[in-house]
Amino acid sequence: MKVAVFRREHFNAAHRLHNPAWSDEENKKIFGKCNNPHYHGHNYDLIVKVVGEPDPQTGYVMDMKVLSDLIQEHVINRFDHKNLNLDVDDFKNLNPTAENIAVVIWHLLRKHIDPSLELKVTLYETERNFVEFPA
Amino acid sequence: MKVAVFRREHFNAAHRLHNPAWSDEENKKIFGKCNNPHYHGHNYDLIVKVVGEPDPQTGYVMDMKVLSDLIQEHVINRFDHKNLNLDVDDFKNLNPTAENIAVVIWHLLRKHIDPSLELKVTLYETERNFVEFPA
Amino acid sequence: MKVAVFRREHFNAAHRLHNPAWSDEENKKIFGKCNNPHYHGHNYDLIVKVVGEPDPQTGYVMDMKVLSDLIQEHVINRFDHKNLNLDVDDFKNLNPTAENIAVVIWHLLRKHIDPSLELKVTLYETERNFVEFPA
């Protein structure tokens, strides 16, 4: 009798897509305007899903306030109003595509959520482009 | 070759979160401002998902008008503009968390939907907090 | 060369519509299910508009962080997770319709905003019902 609970948060960040192993021409060809060396940015919307059985005492799978605070501490404080390529260690050697950002967020949160609870993250880069991990 | 169909409805209700087995202090500590004895309220958005094979005669998994009428009759009429704690029998002995409301709605609808069709409900308490049952 | 700036905030509250000068029958007839004596509730979305000339030093009409903090202090802390009829003095003798809530919010904020700046509030009771003051 498992229930899923979802919490939506957001952050604003700059990034560029770039593979340092490639020439500038290759980067331009593959990543197009997302490769702009001066960066561009997004309002990222993040939905965190946690699945488990509601506690009979509280009726909660997990206290949404606690979940919101965890996301604030481990994700929003780390990413919000930052340049993902320059300011966030996780992307020093990892291209900050929506796919990779979602995987990084999942690992940042996984260690702080009870292991008996399943975890999934959905990340909106724009209203039209979004990703989910794990699929 | 199954298809899922979804119908979104909404209702407005008051509630408070409270466990009568606990002291007032414990309730205040666990449920915070959601424990306000005078109640607070929400615009609940409800999405009902039904999964099955489309009927070759109609092209419908289930007539959305019929599904909408069922939700109106068995859920909206029961919950809309009500105090969930005081006016709705289902919560006489059950804390009206989003998790528990979703489970109650699922049971209210399950008996009126053809057993060959799978059923899932998603309930938005706010734009930022929502739940899904079964997960 | 005036610019308008807008800040959106939200709060969740319970209320009922009721005129104590009328009989129960009249109240029921005029306010319908909104008259439920046990209350119902809403997720209220509030948009505050401030109009003025941008400061040439900052490029701001008004710092949105300052505006957000003012709304938090004078409106959200007063209304969020409250029963408007029972917990909020402004509605002790005033029916908490969307119209009246918007007028109350405007007066709560007006004294804290520079008199050279115009002020307007929009209040969404639901996605389908909303009000604006002054019109």
Next chain:
Amino acid sequence: MKVAVFRREHFNAAHRLHNPAWSDEENKKIFGKCNNPHYHGHNYDLIVKVVGEPDPQTGYVMDMKVLSDLIQEHVINRFDHKNLNLDVDDFKNLNPTAENIAVVIWHLLRKHIDPSLELKVTLYETERNFVEFPA
């Protein structure tokens, strides 16, 4: 370590629901106002989901620009500002319910997406009625 990527697109089209094997009375009874012989229409919102492992070189499961172009070429150009019953061959002998449109779109895209990638489509006929294939 699979990730899902999603791309949202839209098109506007006219349609009517009708089963030519039935009498006008039966059609009217089953499909109601959706059977209007002069057609009605919708703004359809389409979300295409593709699941796979991100390419370590790009960090992409699939380039969203490529996915968007495929949807444009094979779906939007075929359906946008069209009468689904009269202008689109796929519905010459198939009732254009949301369920059937979603299945048709899935087949139109499936042949252009790498077979190692899973594919799912969600189609919104309105904000309140939507479908997903495969379920």
Next chain:
Amino acid sequence: MKVAVFRREHFNAAHRLHNPAWSDEENKKIFGKCNNPHYHGHNYDLIVKVVGEPDPQTGYVMDMKVLSDLIQEHVINRFDHKNLNLDVDDFKNLNPTAENIAVVIWHLLRKHIDPSLELKVTLYETERNFVEFPA
């Protein structure tokens, strides 16, 4: 001390843009794919704004339920699931652009709203194209 109240409703309709005084080539050139002779369609979102002073007895500028019923009776029943060009007399000799539909709706409602109240309509043809009358 005027307050504006707003009510959002919607309808789904087919239409085409066409000027019978012009050649087919001219129509095609000016209206593009909106000139498709087989029609296309939209989910129209309608917001009706009414401005006046709240009644001190009710706290209402106008009862939203009454406003919603008026829109239903005079606009939605006339336009919903219809072909605007063929089924709605107002467009027999008037091109159903968003601008013209908004003006027609305003006139349909004006006669049923108290003359002391100001009236404005906003019509969304899509999320990206919308109009307001009077401006």
Next chain:
Amino acid sequence: MKVAVFRREHFNAAHRLHNPAWSDEENKKIFGKCNNPHYHGHNYDLIVKVVGEPDPQTGYVMDMKVLSDLIQEHVINRFDHKNLNLDVDDFKNLNPTAENIAVVIWHLLRKHIDPSLELKVTLYETERNFVEFPA
């Protein structure tokens, strides 16, 4: 008998808020995390409003396709996937606050819109922060 028409477009950009006449401490104090020297970014949503009388031949105040193309050519191509501070001449000596961006966009479009038509722009920096010019 004027009608307003609105067109919504969007762009994604990086920026930072900074006044070069101030010390780093002052900038940090006034602009907070928006002063990050490595930039952050947003999905900007832009609504352009044009007011005039509908042409009796077309029923259009202004062809939305023409308006969309003008915005694309003069605003989106200039701002999208750019660093506003480094890549856009308009902000070489102007702080790219939402207020200033809106004023710049208005001037970029004003010269390309018929002088008989009124022009207004609304710019969303986030769902919660937006501006309008002229007010």
